[in-house]
Amino acid sequence: MEPGFELGEIDTTIPHPARIYDALLGGKDNYAADRDAVRRLLRAAPEARDSARANRAFLQRAVRYLVGEAGIRQIIDVGTGIPTAGNVHEVAGQIAPQTRVAYVDNDSVVHAHANALLTGTGTTSIVLADLRDPEAILTHPRVTELIDFTQPVALLLVAILHFITDDEDPARIVRTFRGALPPGSYLAISHATGDLRPQAAREAAAVYDEATSTVTLRSHAEIAAFFDGWDLIEPGLVQVPSWHPDNKPPRPKELGRAWIYGGVARKRG
Numbered sequence: 001m002e003p004g005f006e007l008g009e010i011d012t013t014i015p016h017p018a019r020i021y022d023a024l025l026g027g028k029d030n031y032a033a034d035r036d037a038v039r040r041l042l043r044a045a046p047e048a049r050d051s052a053r054a055n056r057a058f059l060q061r062a063v064r065y066l067v068g069e070a071g072i073r074q075i076i077d078v079g080t081g082i083p084t085a086g087n088v089h090e091v092a093g094q095i096a097p098q099t100r101v102a103y104v105d106n107d108s109v110v111h112a113h114a115n116a117l118l119t120g121t122g123t124t125s126i127v128l129a130d131l132r133d134p135e136a137i138l139t140h141p142r143v144t145e146l147i148d149f150t151q152p153v154a155l156l157l158v159a160i161l162h163f164i165t166d167d168e169d170p171a172r173i174v175r176t177f178r179g180a181l182p183p184g185s186y187l188a189i190s191h192a193t194g195d196l197r198p199q200a201a202r203e204a205a206a207v208y209d210e211a212t213s214t215v216t217l218r219s220h221a222e223i224a225a226f227f228d229g230w231d232l233i234e235p236g237l238v239q240v241p242s243w244h245p246d247n248k249p250p251r252p253k254e255l256g257r258a259w260i261y262g263g264v265a266r267k268r269g
């Protein structure tokens with residue numbers, strides 16, 4: 001049992017962000033309520049599936065950058081998601097097998113799958129905890145056993161901050177992590193936006209009003225503000241397909257279907 005965190009019953013009748021995302025990506029770890037939410041989501045915004053795929057590809061390129069180019073060897077991944085192809089420790093491990101990854105998620109289904117699939121190597125762990133309580137994450141024994149806070153850390157907040165409402169003060173959450181990480185640490189964020197097609201994005205976000213977490217869409221300027229005190233690396237905060245593309249820069253059609261901004265930044269020393 002997690003200290004300070006009740007392992008709740010899984011209510012399969014209420015759609016959950018992790019399972020909706022799994023269903024969007026074509027996974028099997030979801031229930032009828034999640035698949036129904038996906039149908040409504042795609043009716044409101046057919047772009048949602050491409051946005052989810054583009055986000056997942058951004059996560060993998062960001063991890064390759066952090067481990068390969070920035071030399072990071074320890075990662076805290078808050079909002080892990082249900083394991084699928086190309087999980088963070090697998091991508092990192094292809095470059096540097098000794099990379100340690102502390103996975104954190106507040107969903108019991110993610111926790112169960114991650115325990116079975118992501119851990120057991122001695123270089124990974126999974127913690128059931130909530131981003132809204134960053135202190136609990138930073139002091140959790142399974143995090144402190146794995147992560148050396150005197151050495152640079154990469155914090156991944158990939159497709160999670162839009163599940164935090166303004167009232168829950170996401171900027172304070174990011175600042176708390178910033179205060180705990182040494183200079184030279186990195187922050188990767190991706191976040192859903194309504195900047196491209198505001199009305200359709202609002203309708204898609206409204207599907208989450210019946211889910212366990214609502215979605216707060218934010219503008220480019222609002223998302224960029226999360227990086228206060230960090231130096232964004234090139235190309236800055238951009239639509240995720242434009243962040244360090246593997247091949248040619250994305251075409252306008254692809255960008256039109258990616259309603260997510262992403263960026264990676266380094267903590268000032």
Ligand SMILES: C[S@@+](CC[C@H](N)C(=O)[O-])C[C@H]1O[C@@H](n2cnc3c(N)ncnc32)[C@H](O)[C@@H]1O
Nearest residue numbers: 018021079080081105106107130131158159163
């Ligand atoms: C859209 S998925 C993103 C998964 C992965 N980061 C990716 O980008 O592929 C969001 C994940 O964040 C988790 N999540 C949402 N709100 C959370 C919170 N307040 N604390 C911890 N995890 C949360 C969900 O359970 C889900 O697994």
